[in-house]
Amino acid sequence: MSSTPKKLLVLGAGTAGTMVVNKLRRRLPHDQWSITVVDKDDVHDYQPGYLFIPFGINAPEQIRKTKRPFIGRGVEVVMGEIERVDAEAHEVHLAGGPTLGYDQLVIATGTTPRPDQTEGTLGPQWHREVGEFYTYDGALALHDQLDTFTGGRLVVHITEMPIKCPVAPLEFTFLADDWLRRRGLRETTELVFVTPLDGAFTKPVASRALGGLLEEKGVLVEPDFMVERIDQDRKVLVSFDEREVAYDQLVTIPLNMGADFVAASGLGDELNYVPVDRHTLIATGHDDIFALGDASNIPTSKAGSVAHFSVEVFVENFLEHVAGRPMTHRFDGHANCFVESGHGKALLLDFNYDTEPLTGTFPLPKVGPMTLLGESRANHLGKLAFRHVYWNALLPGRPIGLPAAMSMAGKNPA
Structure with missing residues (x-):
């Protein structure tokens, strides 16, 4: 039986x-x-x-x-x-x-993004002058909103960490810079990046590289900004220390929970x-x-x-x-993130709990073809190609040829 x-x-x-x-x-x-x-x-x-x-x-x-x-x-x-x-x-x-x-x-x-957790977010301008791209509906609404944008102050804002894909707000900012230039709107647009962090990213080496890109593209950075509320009537972000950041179009990343x-x-x-x-x-x-x-x-x-x-x-x-045996395998915190930087290029970050993103090549030493912490066309194409890999290999549980543990092969010591 x-x-x-x-x-x-x-x-x-x-x-x-x-x-x-x-x-x-x-x-x-x-x-x-x-x-x-x-x-x-x-x-x-x-x-x-x-x-x-x-x-x-x-x-x-x-x-x-x-x-x-x-x-x-x-x-x-x-x-x-x-x-x-x-x-x-x-x-x-x-x-x-x-x-x-x-x-x-x-x-x-x-x-999940929780806009209800920040006062003033879910006002009458939600998914209009106060946009977001962390949901499907929000991304579609923001597309329509940007279609009517003719210049002004475009503010990209992170409420608090942790968030899904912590580099995505930076990617949006870089892509917005590219998009504005192609539309002839960059000279009439002030692009502002507002973050609760003291720099562009959570890891120091990557933060310096990404912060350098923001500076190179003329993006103003407002660091250490802990938002208390969004005042949609006055079109300003207000921090707990009473600083204010004005916007014409806000792209906010709500608290994630x-x-x-x-x-x-x-x-x-x-x-x-x-x-x-x-x-x-x-x-x-x-x-x-x-x-x-x-x-x-x-x-x-x-x-x-x-x-x-x-x-x-x-x-x-x-x-x-x-099977009643001790668990002998250890996840090392391995993360591998493409960072779109605009103009058909991207960076690649590869790190884990103990090793922050470093420069070098990935996945093979010297050969690459991806460059770590450096812009390249190959990185951009890799990111675009990953959608096919996701639907056809990753979700079905098929191997995709990348080891679970982070490797130091091809990385330059800090």
Whole structure:
């Protein structure tokens, strides 16, 4: 008489969740494990593509697809709103009453912009003079708004860290500079970058390089700016220390937070991110809950590359864990980020918990073809090509030839 299969329940069918179910379905025996993934809808967006929509570079149909075709056979898909996790009962409660049990739980519900957390953001000019590109609807609205822009003060603003893809606001600024020049509007536009950081980026070497690009492009930088409210009537950002930054068109990156059910379940920090061991990704105080992708509090970028590299490590650890063995693989915080710099060029950053972005070549020493912390056409083409890799290899869980651990090969010492 066969025993009942154990239940792996994955919350979230975004980048990390989809990769997890596809990879583990191939590795876990069907008669021993059932796999279920839960999400609120059947829409999957290629989120790096949001950046390009306002400038007309990506068509919306290249960005948005349905989720189910990317989830492998043998995985049950449940659509519903997650209300809370009952960790003691090993259950997840969905809105409307359904309850799903689990033996092992993976939280991969990402992070979401929360404009409601900053006073004045959601006023009558939201998605108009106060725009954003961190959602699909916001990116489309910003495209329409920029279409009518004829000059003035264009302000790109970060509310607080951490955010999805921390280089994206810089990329938007560089692309805006390029877009304005091509339209003959750069001379009549003051481009301003407002950040809570003391420089362009969180890592010193990269911050100097990216800050140099901002200066070279004539972008004004307002650092150490902690926004208290947006005054839409006066068209100004107001900081807690009462500084003001005026705008004609504001592009704001709202506070990012994890899912509300994480807080309701007592599993999150003050921003609803799940505290985990940064190497194994197992939730603090639990032996049957993991958090992957943007849903965890690991101290590295909230980016698709981190989801990819961490899932590679997680899969091997998970197989050891459910077999009753110690987890022997360690995620090193590896992040790999293209940075669009305009004019058909981009930079590439490659770093981890312990090593900040350095100059050099990637992935091969001297050969490249990508350059690290240096602008090149190859980097730009690499970023554009990655959309195809994402849909056709990354999500289905196929290998893409990059090691999960960061390598020093090709990097120049700081």
